[in-house]
Amino acid sequence: MTGPLRIGFIPLVDAAALIVAVDKGFTAVEGLEVELVREVSWSNVRDKLNIGLFDVAHLLAPVAIASSLGLGHVKVPIAAPFNLGINGNAITVSPALHAALMEEIDGDRFDPLATARALARVVAKRRKAGAEPLTFGMTFPFSTHNYQLRFWMAAAGVDPDEDVRLVVLPPPYMVDSLANGHVDAFCVGAPWNSVAVDLGIGHILHFVSDILVHAAEKVLAVRQTWAEKNSETVAALVRAAVKGAAFIEQPENRIEAARILARPERIDVDAEVVQRTLDGRLKISPDGAMRESGRYLLVGREGAGRPDPAQAAWLYAQMVRWGQTALSPEALVTAMGVFRPDLYDAAVGQSAGTADAPGGSFGAFAGPAFDPRDVAGYLASFDVARRAR
Amino acid sequence: MSAEQSPKIVIVDESPIRAAILEEGLREAGFTEVVHIREMQSLLARIYAVDPDIILIDLENPSRDVLEQMFQVSRAVRRPIAMFVDQSDSASIQASVEAGVSAYIVDGLKKERIKPILDLCVSRFNAFAKLQEELERTKSQLEDRKIIERAKGILMKVKGLTEDEAYVLLRSTAMREKKKIGEIAQSIITASEMLK
Incomplete structure (x- = not known):
């Protein structure tokens, strides 16, 4: 290695373990010199990682898989030795859509099936009235946000490609777009949902943990060839990230962690908003209503840091379900191979058998239990789906 | 170029000076159909209104992710775009990313017609960066x-x-x-x- 490790990140709270690992000096203790580089788009992070301008990146888990499969861009095999976050996204809707949904809802407002059914009725009414379809913002074609929105609405028969519009928006533009009516709702990570609520222009309808109890969100990504040549560096980085995650998960460290993350050169947002996210205690409506969940964002607890190949398989299944690629057994193996619990175990010195049990169950609110050995059978159970063209 | 019609090029850039430098270069090279989009609101709709063959965007622009949506086939996307350069052409990718520009090519445009445009983009972006450095x-x-x-x-x-x-x-x-x-x-x- 020459020079510092260049690590790209997007200013989002789920980069927390990485940022804290660097800024608290855990990487330095491991003998690593790191330069964190803030980026403005996932496309940039992906491209700079692919061509070697970055050694490591904070990356959307589905982008790591898409890159390894050559979907949407050039094919560059990626390895993910550490999972940077479980869950952490939320669906926020405009006050108008929120009112319409609450008028139609039959059941608990935190029950995603009840809200999805309400959405189906709102969509039908709008169509009858000749209104424009509702528009939902999400962050990237290969993103958890895209798949979580689709999974949710499709459960009540709303076709995400036919009945509504799904549009990509950069996270910093989400709030403005909701305020000026360019979108009616969005699914994005922290801090943007809270920012919309604080401005009085949005209601948090769901934490994504309502939709999936345990969903891999971002990963620490490296090129596979680079990981092979730099195994010591990868191990040191994983150990530092594990320490960063453990630091954040100690409640008494939250204020300090939030302060580190909030700095202008990192996430550049109010520390109090960051802390809300880490604590899973969020203001969900402009009137000040709060909601607390132990599952909002998992940074290190419940084995969150250890990559789980079953999660990669689920994300791959979503790409197939929505026509981004055709199902192939080889591609499934490749996708699962992106998530590297072996590298994680080697770094922290545990054998696979003694590893923390992976989240295992996805806890999806709809559909059958997911089994990576039968993706075709799983996908066949859904009525609403696309076929790859 | 002569026999074929000039491809329609959209420049997405919030910097008017850089866009002007690029536009001028493209026109000098005989690419006459160039449109500059500065407003990022409803970007896809604006692009579809122009219906370009090539879209050039600076990498400082968060809206680059919006363009990635054009790879997908959906109601929102009418003409899907192809990969911006060939898998084998990693030197081109490297050069453009380092210069800070990315190109999106609508399906069907021949590779040999793209290369000169991309090269021109890279050299103009580098020239702009140098200019800015000198100014600083x-x-x-x-x-x-x-x-x-x-x-x-x-x-x-x-x-x-x-x-x-x-x-x-x-x-x-x-x-x-x-x-x-x-x-x-x-x-x-x-x-x-x-x-x-």
């Missing part, structure tokens, strides 16, 4: 000169030096402390303000 340097030189003038004035007054002597003192101190003259001058100004 000139600005900070100007700033330095003002600070040095003020520091000289303070030294002349406090130590009863001539202007030349004050400058020599500044320069020799900077050399001894391995710092820039501007930095030494700034610390003199700061110190004298504190002692007021």
Whole structure:
């Protein structure tokens, strides 16, 4: 290695373990010199990682898989030795859509099936009235946000490609777009949902943990060839990230962690908003209503840091379900191979058998239990789906 | 180019100067159909209204992710775009990312027609970056000169030096402390303000 490790990140709270690992000096203790580089788009992070301008990146888990499969861009095999976050996204809707949904809802407002059914009725009414379809913002074609929105609405028969519009928006533009009516709702990570609520222009309808109890969100990504040549560096980085995650998960460290993350050169947002996210205690409506969940964002607890190949398989299944690629057994193996619990175990010195049990169950609110050995059978159970063209 | 029609090119860039530099280069090279989009609101709709063959976007622009949606086939996307360069052409990708620009090509455009446009983009973006660097340097030189003038004035007054002597003192101190003259001058100004 020459020079510092260049690590790209997007200013989002789920980069927390990485940022804290660097800024608290855990990487330095491991003998690593790191330069964190803030980026403005996932496309940039992906491209700079692919061509070697970055050694490591904070990356959307589905982008790591898409890159390894050559979907949407050039094919560059990626390895993910550490999972940077479980869950952490939320669906926020405009006050108008929120009112319409609450008028139609039959059941608990935190029950995603009840809200999805309400959405189906709102969509039908709008169509009858000749209104424009509702528009939902999400962050990237290969993103958890895209798949979580689709999974949710499709459960009540709303076709995400036919009945509504799904549009990509950069996270910093989400709030403005909701305020000026360019979108009616969005699914994005922290801090943007809270920012919309604080401005009085949005209601948090769901934490994504309502939709999936345990969903891999971002990963620490490296090129596979680079990981092979730099195994010591990868191990040191994983150990530092594990320490960063453990630091954040100690409640008494939250204020300090939030302060580190909030700095202008990192996430550049109010520390109090960051802390809300880490604590899973969020203001969900402009009137000040709060909601607390132990599952909002998992940074290190419940084995969150250890990559789980079953999660990669689920994300791959979503790409197939929505026509981004055709199902192939080889591609499934490749996708699962992106998530590297072996590298994680080697770094922290545990054998696979003694590893923390992976989240295992996805806890999806709809559909059958997911089994990576039968993706075709799983996908066949859904009525609403696309076929790859 | 002659026999074929000039491809329609959209430049998505919030910097009007850089866009103008690029547009001028493209026109000089015979690409006459160039449209500059500065407004990021409803970007896809704006692009579809122009219906371009090639879209060029700067990498400082978060809206780059919006363009990635055009790879998908959906209601929102009418003409899907192809990969911006060939898998084998990693040198082109490297050059464009390093220059800070990315190109999206609508399906069907021939590779040999894309290459000159991409090369031109890279060289114009690099030229712009150099220009900006020079501008920054000139600005900070100007700033330095003002600070040095003020520091000289303070030294002349406090130590009863001539202007030349004050400058020599500044320069020799900077050399001894391995710092820039501007930095030494700034610390003199700061110190004298504190002692007021």
